[in-house]
Each structure stands twice: as C-alpha cells, then as structure tokens.
Amino acid sequence: MTLAPAQPNASPAAQRRATKKRTEPSNFSIRMGQLALTVAVLGSWELLARAGIIDEFFFPLPSDILITVWEWVSTGYVFPHLWITMQEAVLAFFTGAAVGLILGFLLARVRILERLFDPFLKIFNALPRVVLAPIFLLWFGLGIWSKVAFGFTLVFFIVFFNTLEGVKSVDRVLVDNAKMLGATERQLLRHVFIPSALTWIFSSLHISVGFAITGAVVGEYLGASAGVGYAIAQAQGVFDTEGVFAGMFILMIVVLIIDILVNRVERHLLRWRPNQSG
C-alpha cells in the first residue's frame, strides 16, 4: 500500500529526462500514436462485431455505445444518477482523506499510539472491504450514507498508510535542522512534516479518488435507488449491455477529469520538486 513517490533529489526524474532526450518523440507524435491506437482498437472491435465474429450481445458496437451515451446525456437521464454518485464519492473522499491524514500524522508523531493501534489497523486493512458493503447497507440504509461509509473505508486506509509512511520517512537532518533553528512541534509539522509528506499523500490521493468513486458505484450496484452504479445494475437487469458499457464510459470520463484536476493541484503544491519546476 506504500507507493514510493519521487523523492526531491532522486534520479527517476533525471532518468526520464534523459530517455526523453535520447529518443526525442515530440508530444504531437505521441498524441497521434495514441489516437491511432484508439481508432485501431475501437475500429477492429466495430468491424469484428459487425462481421459477426464477436457477439454483439456481449460486446455491443462502439458506435451503439456512443449513441447510448449521447442519449443518456442529451435526455439528461444520467445527470441525477451522476450527481448522486458524485455526492457519495466526494463525501467519502473528503471524510476518508481528512481522517486518514489526521490519524496518519498523529500516529507518526506519537510513537505509543502507533504501537497501540498497529495490530487493529492491520486487521481492518486485511479485511476485503467489499464484504462490508452489505453490512453498511443494513446499517445506513439504501441512501447515500451506506455508500459514503463504504467509500470511506477504501479511501481512509490508503491515505492513512501513505501519510504515516510519508511522515516517518522525513529526512532526519531536515527535522534536526529545523529544531536547531528553534522550531516548535507545530512549526515542525507545518514547515517540515506536511510538505515532506505531501509527495506521499498525493500519490495516495490519485488512487483514493478512484477508490472513492469505486466505493460509491459498487455500493450502488449492490443496493440503491439512484446513482450511476444503480443505472448500470438496471441496464444489466434487462440485458442492456449497451447501457452497462455506456455507464462505464461515463464513469471513465469523470474519473479522468477529476484526476487531471488533482494533477493540477499537485503540480502547484509540489512545484519545488526538481522534475516539475526545472
């Protein structure tokens, strides 16, 4: 669960730059390549399905999927569902990330708490979270709160473990230096631990954004009265594979947009890092 982020002076960035320099493919040609790849995959899918080689029932035509997406969007059918899913995901993300950050910092700084909580956190983290969904459904009902609770358990652990690791792996010398310059515990947190842990926290945020939405959708899929997961379950219920794929497609786009936003924030907050401000 601990993803090593790029360290301030680490070489991966330099290596990346070096490889870039050697092969020198322009951004434009990469984009064209990606476009060609997409067209090739979707095109052959379309052709194979039209030729009857793959079953159109299980793999609906990409063109039909896009038409369904357009129908869902133009009729406004999908928006109330999307709105519900987003509410659940946002609530799960912010509560999970906040509690994860606070507990992560606390346990990293107070050694005795870490030792006290360690086995319990490991036990809960080892639990496959999906089995909690039915329980939450019973506890919190069919509304959004059962999904928020489910998403929370997914987001919390990722953010928590990364924050814990991030704070604990802060360079000892930086802490000593700040201490010698007169830093109080609060100033240490603000000037040293939080900025230093940010790289770890951001690598966890990228994943946890996805998990917040996963939590919401899986929760809805198992039992709900609204949401994109519910819409997909409905489509599946009437063997409408186009609807299932359309739901997937819309979720994909939404997660992509959110990830781009997280990237923006990350680039701003971590602008001191060599590979980004150079």
Place this chain on the structure above:
Amino acid sequence: MTHPVQAEPSPYAVDLTGCTKEFATPGGGSYFAVRDIDLKVEPGRFVSIVGPTGSGKSTILNMAAGLLSPTSGTVKSFGTRIDGVNRRASYMFQQDALLPWKSVIDNVSLGLTMAGVSKADAYSESRRWLEKVGMKNFADRYPHQLSGGMRKRTAVAQAWIVNPDILLMDEPFSALDVQTRQIMENELLQLWGESGKAVVFITHDLDEAIALSDEVIILGAGPGSTVVGSYEITIPRPRDLLDIRDDPKFVELHREIWGRLKVEVSRTYASAQDEESDVA
C-alpha cells in the same frame, strides 16, 4: 533557574563534563560511541575536533547541540544545563539540510520567522545575509537549482542569521571540491573573526582543522573513543588560508599533531581489518 546560577554563569559556551554515550544495537546489545568526554569551549574560540572514522565526532556535536542526551555526564552551555536543543547554538550539517520546498530566501529567513519576526523584517535581514554570502541574485531559487557550494552558502546564512552564540559545524564543507572548499573556509573565518562566536568544528581533515582553529582536539579510535590530545594552534590571525600550508609553524604543528593522530588512524584501520578477517 535560581538567581545565583544566573549571576555567576560558567564562562564556557560549550561545556561537556564526563559525557558518555551508549547506543543500543539492533541485536539487543549496546556499544559506547564515546566515553568520558570533557570538552570546554570559551566564547569566541574556534575549536576543531579531529578523529578517525567511527570515533564519535558527530555524537559529541549532537550532545553539545542537545539533539542527543548523554547516557552519563553533564552538558552545559553558559552555565545552563542543556535540556532539549541548545537555543543559543546553530548547527551546520554535513548533509544538505535546506528545506527543498522552500526558496533560498524562505530557507534563510526560517529561523527568524519561526521566532515570530514579521515576514518583511525577516526578508530584509535575509537579503542582507544573502548579499554577505554572495547569494543575493538567487533568493527565489529552490535548493535543487543550486550548486553544492551555493547550497552551503545558503546554509551558512541560515545558521548565522539567528545570531547564535555557538556554531556547531559537522564537516560542513566535506562534500565540496577542494577549491570551493578553501574559498568557503576563508569566508567562514572572515565572518567568524568579527563575531565573537564560539565554534565547534568537526572534520577528518587535519589541514583544515589546523588552518581554521585556535585549538585542535584529537579523538581516539572508536568505539568508546575519548579525547587523546589537545593542541593549541598559535598561528597568528588573521590567516590567509590559501597560503597557510607553507607557513613553517603550520608545518611544524601538522607534524606534531599528525604523529598523534596517525596512531589512532592506524588503530582504527587495524581493528577494521581484524573484523574483516573474523568475518572471513
């Protein structure tokens, strides 16, 4: 903190008496890093500590800084027992200790802003210091955009801006190339000459120690090393470090001190070889 104690402060800026530091090893045992260290540094004195690798030089400095507390013995500074970090001392580390997420000027002003000085005042004082260390055109850079020498200059400004009474320096220039290092040493002496600060300077380079110091202290081979010799460096100041190595007094002192240090260095080397043959 009673009045008599304050009324009669000990004259020493750094005062270690009988300090022993024991570390636990991962295997459950323990070993002595240093044993029975006595170190007294008067205000305004430049004292270097030289010793073979593993002789606990940094341990001594960290005890003086208050970053480590001795297993036994007392650490005092200006008559006050050190509990927590020594507020009257600045520390220059061997490694880069600038915060990578702060620009040069934010790094330099850190000590002032954390003490509650307004940002404007801290910045103008920082600019003054950046000019002094020749970094005024780089105030907005981040540490990774600087060369090693420039980072050390920034670290000097960061340590001096809080106007400490004591400067603790742990091989601060060891990562620099020889030329840059000599320039930095010269500048350090110039800064220090007018300041009246006590300096404890750690190095493994005897040339550097003699050239800079009023007193050179030799540590024995580790582990459990202790002070084996102390030499007064009587070369008059101001000194020009670029030519000092040809000074007859320098040569004479170097021969004398190296004679003692050599014994400890070969002892360290021999015990390292013993260990190697034990393993083999």
